[in-house]
Amino acid sequence: MRRKIVAGNWKMNNTLEEGIELAGQINDLVENTEINDVDVVIGTPFIHLTEVNKVVGEKIGVAAQNCADEKSGAYTGEISASMIKSTGSKYVILGHSERRTYYGETNEILVKKVNLTLENGLAPIFCIGEVLEEREAEKHFEVVKSQIAEGLFHLSAEEFGKVVLAYEPVWAIGTGVTASSDQAQEMHAFIRKTLVEQYGEEVANNTSILYGGSCKPSNAKELFENADVDGGLIGGASLKAEDFMGIITAF
Numbered sequence: 001m002r003r004k005i006v007a008g009n010w011k012m013n014n015t016l017e018e019g020i021e022l023a024g025q026i027n028d029l030v031e032n033t034e035i036n037d038v039d040v041v042i043g044t045p046f047i048h049l050t051e052v053n054k055v056v057g058e059k060i061g062v063a064a065q066n067c068a069d070e071k072s073g074a075y076t077g078e079i080s081a082s083m084i085k086s087t088g089s090k091y092v093i094l095g096h097s098e099r100r101t102y103y104g105e106t107n108e109i110l111v112k113k114v115n116l117t118l119e120n121g122l123a124p125i126f127c128i129g130e131v132l133e134e135r136e137a138e139k140h141f142e143v144v145k146s147q148i149a150e151g152l153f154h155l156s157a158e159e160f161g162k163v164v165l166a167y168e169p170v171w172a173i174g175t176g177v178t179a180s181s182d183q184a185q186e187m188h189a190f191i192r193k194t195l196v197e198q199y200g201e202e203v204a205n206n207t208s209i210l211y212g213g214s215c216k217p218s219n220a221k222e223l224f225e226n227a228d229v230d231g232g233l234i235g236g237a238s239l240k241a242e243d244f245m246g247i248i249t250a251f
């Protein structure tokens with residue numbers, strides 16, 4: 001189902017106390033503001049999931065930022081999709097460029113994580129995006145297409161219907177440089193066309209495709225006005241309740 005979604009990705013920020021406080025502030029703002037049919041998601045570190053789920057009401061979904069690529073067992077330090085599900089969370093952010101780059105997450109590993117996420121009734125927020133050199137070499141469309149194909153095209157149309165995509169050009173993440181509105185729309189339209197080719201019009205038109213990378217209250221409206229931009233995956237600006245809310249109300 002194509003929904004407007006604004007999802008925060010806290011990354012490795014906030015102690016448990018700080019996270020509970022921030023989630024409470026966001027929840028208060030969401031409860032007391034007229035929101036234009038937007039699904040609000042908060043992506044927290046694992047240690048916050050249980051408590052943040054207690055703090056937020058029905059209007060906010062909670063996301064983990066990763067999950068293990070195995071079901072359970074002797075994998076010291078890992079957190080499984082079923083454990084995430086048991087906290088009341090609804091989403092798992094997968095394939096973020098920081099995980100692909102710093103933790104060697106390959107498409108092969110991501111296929112396992114996507115499958116476990118779906119098997120446990122959680123929705124993957126699957127991240128894709130090119131680095132600057134790839135864009136400069138005009139390989140960005142090819143790169144994004146292969147990330148989607150290798151990570152997700154093993155899914156049936158029904159399974160794919162539960163996936164949210166997040167296009168995050170790596171050169172725009174945490175840099176203050178946002179993709180222009182035209183660059184975002186161009187890539188999002190390309191992604192939708194790629195989905196049409198694989199799954200047909202209906203699935204493609206029902207898929208939410210979020211933009212991520214230096215999205216702020218000041219540029220969100222222009223980005224979200226594009227026909228194929230269905231919302232945002234927000235890093236830095238999701239760490240302040242007012243800024244995050246400014247992006248949610250940009251719709």
Ligand SMILES: O=C(CO)COP(=O)(O)O
Nearest residue numbers: 009173174213214235236
């Ligand atoms: O990586 C991001 C969200 O997942 C984007 O981060 P910034 O909004 O801080 O650029």
